[in-house]
Amino acid sequence: MTSNYILAPILVQLVTAILLIFFWQRVTVQRVLSTVGNTFSFITSLILAIDIWNFGTQTLHAGNWQPPFGITFVCDALSATLILLTSIVGLAVGLFSTIGISINRIKYGYFPIFHFLLMGLQGAFLTGDLFNLYVWFEVVIISSFVLITLGGKKMQMEGAIKYVTLNILASTIFLTAIGISYGLTGTLNMADLAQKIALVENRGIVQVTALLFFVAFGIKAAVFPLYFWLPSSYHTPPSAIAAIFGGLLTKLGIYALIRMFTLIFIPDDYTINLFIIIAIMTMFTGAFGMMNKKSIRKVFSYLIVCHIGYLIAGLGLYTEKSLSGTIFYLIHDIIAKSNLFLIAGLIYKIRSSTDMRRLGGLYKDYPLLSILILFVLLSISGVPPLSGFWPKLNIISEALRSGNYTLVFSIIISSFVTLVMIAKVWAEVFWKPTPKDHPEQDDTFAPLSTFKKVTMILPVFLLAFISFMIAMRPGTFMNLSDKIANELMHSDDYIENVFRVKNIQN
Amino acid sequence: MEILLVILVGILYAAGIYMMFRRSMVKLLIGLLLLGNGTNILIFLMGDIAKGKPPIIAPNTSVFTDVYADPVPQALILTAIVISFALQAFAIILLKRVYQMTGSDDLDSLNTNDGDI
Amino acid sequence: MKSTIFKVAANYLLPLLLLFSVFVLLRGHYESGGGFVGGLIASIAFVLHFFAYGLESARSFFRFSTATLIPIGLSISLFSGILPMFAGKPFMTSLWFKKPVAIIGSVGTPLFFDIGVYLIVVGVTLTILFTISENVK
Numbered sequence: 001m002t003s004n005y006i007l008a009p010i011l012v013q014l015v016t017a018i019l020l021i022f023f024w025q026r027v028t029v030q031r032v033l034s035t036v037g038n039t040f041s042f043i044t045s046l047i048l049a050i051d052i053w054n055f056g057t058q059t060l061h062a063g064n065w066q067p068p069f070g071i072t073f074v075c076d077a078l079s080a081t082l083i084l085l086t087s088i089v090g091l092a093v094g095l096f097s098t099i100g101i102s103i104n105r106i107k108y109g110y111f112p113i114f115h116f117l118l119m120g121l122q123g124a125f126l127t128g129d130l131f132n133l134y135v136w137f138e139v140v141i142i143s144s145f146v147l148i149t150l151g152g153k154k155m156q157m158e159g160a161i162k163y164v165t166l167n168i169l170a171s172t173i174f175l176t177a178i179g180i181s182y183g184l185t186g187t188l189n190m191a192d193l194a195q196k197i198a199l200v201e202n203r204g205i206v207q208v209t210a211l212l213f214f215v216a217f218g219i220k221a222a223v224f225p226l227y228f229w230l231p232s233s234y235h236t237p238p239s240a241i242a243a244i245f246g247g248l249l250t251k252l253g254i255y256a257l258i259r260m261f262t263l264i265f266i267p268d269d270y271t272i273n274l275f276i277i278i279a280i281m282t283m284f285t286g287a288f289g290m291m292n293k294k295s296i297r298k299v300f301s302y303l304i305v306c307h308i309g310y311l312i313a314g315l316g317l318y319t320e321k322s323l324s325g326t327i328f329y330l331i332h333d334i335i336a337k338s339n340l341f342l343i344a345g346l347i348y349k350i351r352s353s354t355d356m357r358r359l360g361g362l363y364k365d366y367p368l369l370s371i372l373i374l375f376v377l378l379s380i381s382g383v384p385p386l387s388g389f390w391p392k393l394n395i396i397s398e399a400l401r402s403g404n405y406t407l408v409f410s411i412i413i414s415s416f417v418t419l420v421m422i423a424k425v426w427a428e429v430f431w432k433p434t435p436k437d438h439p440e441q442d443d444t445f446a447p448l449s450t451f452k453k454v455t456m457i458l459p460v461f462l463l464a465f466i467s468f469m470i471a472m473r474p475g476t477f478m479n480l481s482d483k484i485a486n487e488l489m490h491s492d493d494y495i496e497n498v499f500r501v502k503n504i505q506n
Numbered sequence: 507m508e509i510l511l512v513i514l515v516g517i518l519y520a521a522g523i524y525m526m527f528r529r530s531m532v533k534l535l536i537g538l539l540l541l542g543n544g545t546n547i548l549i550f551l552m553g554d555i556a557k558g559k560p561p562i563i564a565p566n567t568s569v570f571t572d573v574y575a576d577p578v579p580q581a582l583i584l585t586a587i588v589i590s591f592a593l594q595a596f597a598i599i600l601l602k603r604v605y606q607m608t609g610s611d612d613l614d615s616l617n618t619n620d621g622d623i
Numbered sequence: 624m625k626s627t628i629f630k631v632a633a634n635y636l637l638p639l640l641l642l643f644s645v646f647v648l649l650r651g652h653y654e655s656g657g658g659f660v661g662g663l664i665a666s667i668a669f670v671l672h673f674f675a676y677g678l679e680s681a682r683s684f685f686r687f688s689t690a691t692l693i694p695i696g697l698s699i700s701l702f703s704g705i706l707p708m709f710a711g712k713p714f715m716t717s718l719w720f721k722k723p724v725a726i727i728g729s730v731g732t733p734l735f736f737d738i739g740v741y742l743i744v745v746g747v748t749l750t751i752l753f754t755i756s757e758n759v760k
């Protein structure tokens with residue numbers, strides 16, 4: 001199947017961004033337009049996703065060039081699912097931003113950049129061309145650089161330096177790896193590369209290239225030795241920005257890893273061992289890193305690192321079942337992590353602080369909201385019937401089957417630490433009585449009009465509802481991730497889909 | 507010719523990474539610039555160098571009759587240069603702002619928010 | 624800069640460079656050139672004027688902010704990409720008029736794409752330069 005429709009999510013974001021630049025500095029117009037654009041994006045992505053789930057992979061050769069020469073866009077079930085998740089998170093965070101982002105930031109172009117970021121993400125999930133993937137990555141990181149520095153407080157700038165440096169370094173390594181793989185095979189089309197890389201006789205250099213890709217995407221995904229930029233920068237920008245970063249940017253690295261290592265570089269024993277070791281180290285650094293942190297946003301940042309470990313573990317086990325676990329966890333994690341940072345934003349709005357020592361008594365003041373937040377927190381920690389539990393179960397059972405008890409042990413320990421920390425956050429922020437030295441007038445949430453309050457809580461509720469749906473119907477999502485994992489493990493279909501489509505004759 | 511470029515790529519990578527390990531922000535920036543240039547030359551090398559054979563087809567023919575330079579690496583480098591231009595311009599402005607705010611060129615002095623919060 | 628020679632030269636160079644930039648833009652599809660280079664040459668023309676006569680004088684060429692060129696250019700490029708989709712072809716397929724127009728040569732969607740790029744480059748370069756030189760004062 002070939003269809004122009006698969007580009008719709010990208011184009012909707014691009015058109016929205018262009019329109020928003022025309023209305024530079026008009027705050028109300030920006031807010032309304034962005035929400036309308038996000039709604040459109042959600043609808044188009046949903047239609048695309050349903051279409052792809054039902055009728056299989058679609059491809060598009062931009063400019064009508066034959067496959068290995070032009071840029072190919074491929075939308076398989078994984079891409080479609082991630083595109084849908086991106087636009088859901090985009091809708092929620094965009095809605096939250098209309099109130100949660102200060103007017104000054106909106107005047108400096110928050111919304112156009114936000115939509116360029118989303119466009120970059122959609123493009124990266126869609127593309128079937130290695131260099132094009134690099135370009136989309138750059139679109140994403142340049143937008144994220146602007147977002148992380150927007151507003152220009154000292155703390156933000158300090159975080160931004162680490163973020164910018166490491167991301168530019170990762171891009172350089174990525175580009176180096178692309179250069180070497182082009183030198184080896186003479187192609188950049190991922191499907192073509194998958195076929196030709198298998199024919200390269202010098203396996204050593206293929207291994208090195210694969211590891212270069214792993215390092216590049218590993219920095220972006222914040223895996224073990226290269227994670228430190230994340231906790232020292234993600235707590236500095238406003239919560240809405242941190243939500244989109246925490247929910248989607250690290251997951252872009254994971255997506256690229258999954259794509260690379262299922263399609264092009266099929267892992268051998270060495271790579272698999274490396275993945276498992278790195279996954280275990282990532283879980284432990286994330287889990288133990290958050291134990292002594294006092295700011296809830298720092299805790300949440302380490303939580304991201306910790307859970308990246310699970311995703312890498314599922315990829316590292318490299319069976320269909322474990323990949324399915326990774327995909328399922330990815331779905332759960334994108335929704336829940338974005339929600340987590342939105343919640344941190346709400347708490348900051350209510351108490352003007354994210355320091356656990358200065359917070360308290362939220363349950364007394366906002367009981368219903370607290371229950372909603374509790375549900376999200378428990379979903380994250382993977383308490384049995386909730387959404388974080390099912391994918392973890394998949395990964396653990398697969399690790400048990402392959403006899404990798406160290407991994408099982410690490411997952412259980414880090415889940416336990418996560419649970420303890422979440423319980424601590426709940427006790428400190430919600431149950432503990434309000435500290436004496438904390439005056440009530442810091443509440444910037446209560447004076448807002450009801451409309452604004454609803455606009456801020458609605459996104460949290462929306463994302464929580466999706467988490468709830470995952471918890472209620474785990475079978476549906478399990479089937480979906482099984483289907484995606486099946487497609488990933490049988491990459492012949494992907495390759496065939498790219499090459500089968502004939503050009504439309506003039 | 508190629509061996510010279512290979513050595514140059516090595517030097518640029520080594521110098522770039524060495525500079526990135528220094529504590530000064532300006533040296534960090536120079537390191538990033540050198541790494542970017544090294545990568546571009548690496549891609550150029552990967553496309554096999556054909557001297558004086560531009561990949562342009564003469565008006566009266568429709569296929570190449572001779573060896574020609576691979577245009578793809580050149581397109582890649584052009585794109586990469588434009589992108590790294592943007593990234594580096596951004597990094598320069600960012601470093602300038604940080605220098606104005608902290609009054610220091612030392613990367614180790616940027617840890618005010620890494621304390622226990 | 625206060626040199627009279629430079630000022631006079633800049634006066635003559637501005638229209639020449641602008642014409643040259645359009646020439647580079649138009650020959651871009653089959654020969655070396657294109658929207659990106661053309662845009663850079665055009666912005667160099669304004670930058671020369673800015674060096675000779677100062678920021679205010681260079682700005683007065685534009686009735687609106689130079690940043691406005693960016694979304695206009697983006698829209699033109701995007702439009703040229705979307706146009707073939709209405710003809711049932713994949714995104715960004717080149718569509719050409721059968722007969723070449725005098726002077727300009729063949730007209731098609733790649734030309735519009737290049738015009739968009741040209742405007743974006745002029746807009747971005749001038750906006751960056753003007754903003755930085757404003758801050759330097």
